[in-house]
Amino acid sequence: MTFGRGGAASVVLNVGGARYSLSRELLKDFPLRRVSRLHGCRSERDVLEVCDDYDRERNEYFFDRHSEAFGFILLYVRGHGKLRFAPRMCELSFYNEMIYWGLEGAHLEYCCQRRLDDRMSDTHTFHAADEPGREQARPAGSEAAPSRRWLERMRRTFEEPTSSLAAQILASVSVVFVIVSMVVLCASTLPDWRAAAAENRSLDDRSRIIEAICIGWFTAECIVRFIVSKNKCEFVKRPLNIIDLLAITPYYISVLMTVFTGENSQLQRAGVTLRVLRMMRIFWVIKLARHFIGLQTLGLTLKRCYREMVMLLVFICVAMAIFSALSQLLEHGLDLETSNKDFASIPAACWWVIISMTTVGYGDMYPITVPGRILGGVCVVSGIVLLALPITFIYHSFVQCYHELKFRSARYSRSLSAEFLN
Numbered sequence: 001m002t003f004g005r006g007g008a009a010s011v012v013l014n015v016g017g018a019r020y021s022l023s024r025e026l027l028k029d030f031p032l033r034r035v036s037r038l039h040g041c042r043s044e045r046d047v048l049e050v051c052d053d054y055d056r057e058r059n060e061y062f063f064d065r066h067s068e069a070f071g072f073i074l075l076y077v078r079g080h081g082k083l084r085f086a087p088r089m090c091e092l093s094f095y096n097e098m099i100y101w102g103l104e105g106a107h108l109e110y111c112c113q114r115r116l117d118d119r120m121s122d123t124h125t126f127h128a129a130d131e132p133g134r135e136q137a138r139p140a141g142s143e144a145a146p147s148r149r150w151l152e153r154m155r156r157t158f159e160e161p162t163s164s165l166a167a168q169i170l171a172s173v174s175v176v177f178v179i180v181s182m183v184v185l186c187a188s189t190l191p192d193w194r195a196a197a198a199e200n201r202s203l204d205d206r207s208r209i210i211e212a213i214c215i216g217w218f219t220a221e222c223i224v225r226f227i228v229s230k231n232k233c234e235f236v237k238r239p240l241n242i243i244d245l246l247a248i249t250p251y252y253i254s255v256l257m258t259v260f261t262g263e264n265s266q267l268q269r270a271g272v273t274l275r276v277l278r279m280m281r282i283f284w285v286i287k288l289a290r291h292f293i294g295l296q297t298l299g300l301t302l303k304r305c306y307r308e309m310v311m312l313l314v315f316i317c318v319a320m321a322i323f324s325a326l327s328q329l330l331e332h333g334l335d336l337e338t339s340n341k342d343f344a345s346i347p348a349a350c351w352w353v354i355i356s357m358t359t360v361g362y363g364d365m366y367p368i369t370v371p372g373r374i375l376g377g378v379c380v381v382s383g384i385v386l387l388a389l390p391i392t393f394i395y396h397s398f399v400q401c402y403h404e405l406k407f408r409s410a411r412y413s414r415s416l417s418a419e420f421l422n
Contacts, residue, residue, distance in 0.1 A: 071086075330367070
């Protein structure tokens, strides 16, 4: 960090009157995201975007937040206990403090997570959303420049579909373009469509025009969102923006390949590549996550429950290795004369194990010996048990993520209603 007194080896955090001294090196990798952002501040303006006030002489940063809640959070990040609600403090208020400092509901103890879920379900309180880089309230009398207000309004229009009437219209148009592009992509794979396109050149030209219009809309939308974003590096790193890039880029690559190679043999040899690039447009379906809470909830749940998902995959892989080896031995390895050819190898048996543990089986391969059938029954029952073990944690996180996103959407809907009435 280059801002502050040059020779000071430590900084002071003043949170609601409680003072904490931290070394500069500790700030860089501090577990709380808001505190670690102080390390990269280069000017007083950058500092005031992170905290409420700053004393250059004493190298002290002021945060107008709940001191007791910060004490509980600080003990947790230092590894001196588990994160629970502060006594005599509203669950939603404590959760807002967590969001402010950079924690999520998944960091809470299980019992506290249940309390938070119940409180959020029974009330209509709107809490601050977890938005990286969100600006904090400035002191009274400091008005933002018109250009900054305009950029902020544009950013919310493109990033938050429920923030205004214009944002909802823009989101609806974007959804229409996604649906149209998917319909054209699916129709282009039908044999009757390809036969009609080969006979009628105008049909193929119209589909290409529709595809170009959709790509043009998505490209313009992506460029505008990049221009109005606050942090360009953070914008590029976001998963949905990466998906947008993966969905748009193949079209321009295929156009360039057509321009440079023409309709000759080189293009024919590149036909497989072009088909792969064309099929990557299926990523456009994921763009719907910007406009539907369900898909956002799924993505946020997978992000928070990656440990449980890895645990589930480990359970399945271990069971698959054991049951595939035993089934191959019982069905093929003991009696070669009456052996089951479907279980000729362990990799072949893995397919039977995975479909038996996760579904009811396809019936394309099955055990024929009595020991093999007994093993198959044990395999099916084990699959039910192993799949059920981590589901409770994943379900709980899904409910919590849904509540968070639903309340954030409701908060923006309130601002939309006020704007419409005005």
